[in-house]
Amino acid sequence: MKINGEEDYTGKGWKLVWNDEFDRDGLLDPKKWDYETGRVRNKEEQFYTRARKENARVEGGKLVIEGRREPFEGAEYTAASVITRGRAGWKYGRIAVRAKLPKTTGTWPAIWMLGEDIDKVGWPRCGEIDIMEHVAHNPGVVHATLHQAGADGKHTSKGGTIKVPDCMDTFHVYATEWFPDRLDFFVDDKKYFTYANDGKQPWTFDKRYYLLINLAIGGGWGGQKGVDATGFPQRYEIGFVRVYEKAG
Secondary structure, eight states: OEETTEEOOBTTTEEEEEEEOOOSOBSOOTTTOEEOOBSOSTTBSEEEOSSOTTTEEEETTEEEEEEEEEEETTEEEEEOEEEOTTTOOBSSEEEEEEEEOOOSTTEEEEEEEEETTHHHHOTTTTOEEEEEEOOTTSTTEEEEEEEEEOTTSSEEEEEEEEEOTTTTTSOEEEEEEEETTEEEEEETTEEEEEEEOOSSSOOOOSSOEEEEEEEEEBHHHHTTTOOOGGGOSEEEEEEEEEEEEEOO
């Protein structure tokens, strides 16, 4: 089965429970998406704007998150971080996002999830599931990482990488399949990393998480080789977001 010409997992043991195919031009559907605003984390250089078409808009069947070099609220760059917090969250399932990544050095796009209890327990106790991260100064290397608090309460992480040489030129599907005992990570159905519950560490991945899709500029990781100011604007394009649960 396909939706808008792309493979759908319904009938493969999964049931589609939430999706956005970005088939109506304009701003994002406010029933599905909210925004982070301001200068949020990691000493990044962008100001995340709210419901501003210059930074986040649906056009031609895609969500375009655009990083721009422009003065805004004291920052030199603008971009967007769109989130499902307060609209939708999930515990287990298949989360799949079709995306084409920006090119310029200093860009740091991500597809990730945070525990809905972040305001109560903070980070990293809330847990973090990074489905896709890419820093353009290391082109073509895609990362998946899990973050949580260890037995001593301190941050622990474990991740995997895969080479996707054309990730900045064409669309790929980045996905996690999340079960009670493990999380598997894929690019275009190629599994490249599994994080399993070994029983030796706390397991934070047994509660509801919400989804974030953002384009950071600079920051602790994205800016390690500087930011190429001549390369903007930069587009981070999302073809769909689909969330499935196990059928039955």
